[in-house]
Amino acid sequence: MKFDKSKKLFERAVTHMTGGVNSPVRAFKAVGGTPIYIERGEGAYIFDVDGNRYLDFCCSWGPLILGHAHPVVVEAIQKTAVKGTSFGTVHESEIRLAEKIKVLCPHIELLRFVSSGTEAVMSALRVARAFTGRDKIVKFTGCYHGHSDYLLAAAGSGLATLGIPASGGVPADFARHTLVVPLDDQEALRQTFDKFGDQIAAVIVEPVPANNGLLLQTGEYLHFLREITRAHKSLLIFDEVISGFRIAPGGAVEFYEIVPDLCTYGKVVGGGLPVGAFGGRADIMSLLAPLGVVYQAGTLSGNPLALACGLATLEYLESGDCWRALNSKTADFAQKMKNDLKGKPVNVTAIGSIFWINLQPNIARKAEDLKPEDAKSYAAVFARALEAGIYLAPSAYEVGFVSTAHTGPALAEAADKLSGIIKSQQL
Ligand SMILES: Cc1ncc(COP(=O)(O)O)c(C=O)c1O
Known part of the structure; x- marks a missing residue:
């Protein structure tokens, strides 16, 4: 070759x-x-x-x-492109894709489109912090959630310690709000909640951890995450950027029968063009501007071409x-x-x-x-x-x-x- x-x-x-x-x-x-x-x-x-x-x-x-x-995807993009590639206004495809997502993922009450998985996760964390009035988040070693500052944190020494930057350019002050614990270890997470419980806004997990090999979790462990977050009034965020619309129509939520407070999506939801989305409970999502106090925006968010590609992909998957x-x-x-x-x-x-x-x-x-x-x-x-x-x-x-x-x-x-x-x- x-x-x-x-x-x-x-x-x-x-x-x-x-x-x-x-x-x-x-x-x-x-x-x-x-x-x-x-x-x-x-x-x-x-x-x-x-x-x-x-x-x-x-x-x-x-x-x-x-x-x-795929011909249906190419056709959807072509048909959309001739009508214009971006308006920066509201348009009907946003509603159609949102409706399709809600049929496949009935736990999503309100959602918002962005342009990447990184953006979806970053925004979900912001709204989680505003909702709980808390600053700290828990993530797991080996789970990747995009390249925003708070999520490029690595475990400090010892369990239940504050995170340290995992990349140059991430302020230590940001990373210390991220607690990093091993997956599949109930005791480590219990210790973290014992120490920081009333400061933890959210636990974020890839329910199907697929960024450091495929570290499949037991259903029991994922249910434990739901229980411990609920007990401490923290939010549970499933990062379904990989698993969403892939392992099942309703992603890991459907597969494991666990309903988190918020979910983040990317990849399949855009069918190959840049789309991310985050959503979940309406009382949390209502905190976003223009309804609430959490600022979040994007010039190309909900881009018509990208949404047409995502919609064609999901419709095809569902029909067959x-x-x-x-x-x-x-x-x-x-x-x-x-x-x-x-x-x-x-x-x-x-x-x-x-x-x-x-x-x-x-x-x-x-x-x-x-x-x-x-x-x-x-x-x-x-x-x-x-x-x-x-x-x-x-x-x-x-x-x-x-x-x-x-x-x-x-x-x-x-x-x-x-x-x-x-x-x-x-x-
Ligand atoms: C689980 C997960 N979350 C977030 C991201 C970030 O998505 P993006 O690369 O679209 O910013 C990725 C990317 O691989 C991912 O796998």
Whole structure:
């Protein structure tokens, strides 16, 4: 396989954009080599500038649940674009997408659209703080909620201590309002509430933690989060940017049958264009301007093109009962790999149409269970998969996504190839 044109483009890119990219993981630092430049996508496949074709398991990091350039999505965008790309006014598609979301997620009473998951989470936290009159939030190690200051915090030393900045440029004064605890550890969270209970505005969690491997939680633990937050009059926020409209029509709320106070969405809700949303209880959401005291706004929030893309995606998913088919083909794919890899120190975990190839034998439920050395073995697997025409996420701790365009035979072939590659590695 040749990557000459990609290499040349990257040489140009680094002279213009920091690190040559607009989001760090795209630089392939975690797997080595040069990023490949994608020219077009069609269904389950992407094609690079050197003419190579890959079965795409990244799917733009999750939004493309219908695959690339799905005809209904393309048509919706085209029909909208000819009427104008943005008005900065109210328009009917906002209501139509909001109504669709509320049908799929009946726990959402009021919502607001923004342009990214980061914005959705940042705004949800602000309204949670205003509602409770408290400043602190609790997040979990390994859960990612976008790149806003309060959420780029890491655990300080010891349990139930104040967070420290996890990135340059984050003031320590901001990070100390974020308490960071391990997932799947009821005692750690109890201690945190014992110490700071009356200062905690909200606990935010990815109910399907999918940003540091796939650290699937037990239903019991997620129910515990609901109980402890309620007992302390703190809010529970489910960050469903990945799980929303993906693992089930109503996301993790439907899957685990737990109703949080607020939810945040992104990715699938925009179908590949920039949409985020947050919503939940009307008494909380009514605090937002123009009704209430919490300021939140956006020039391109509720952008007509982006909402048309999101609406077409959700309508298509709903009309074809796509979730069931998607989930079952993903489960078959994961099971096939598991069977092929029996006896190898490898785990393949899946939920809905999300999967993760974990290059270690034990099932991980918290970030502390992961071993950094697995990343090295993953780099070799990634490179060989690329050569075999399979595009995995360029990081050991990123999950894979299956779309409606991934066919059963294509998945079975990919499972064979990936298992073969993994078996040939020294793990
Ligand atoms: C769970 C979760 N929350 C928030 C975000 C941030 O979303 P965005 O990248 O659209 O800002 C992400 C992005 O991957 C995410 O996975």
